[in-house]
Amino acid sequence: MRTLREIRNKISDLEKEKSELNAEIEALREKAETKADSLEQEVAELRKEAESLKELLETY
Structure with missing residues (x-):
């Protein structure tokens, strides 16, 4: 089971990646x-x- 810190880091990483992908798509x-x-x-x-x-x- 993951720690709360690991879950927060994972969420943060995924939100950053999502933002980058949205910018690339635009x-x-x-x-x-x-x-x-x-x-x-x-x-x-x-x-x-x-x-x-x-x-x-x-x-013609």
């Missing part, structure tokens, strides 16, 4: 959102380019 989510936004812009540009090329080919 940073990763922000990076993912930035990447998704960037890809969304690229896809929009590619769609416009594809549409322009289709129109060009239909003209």
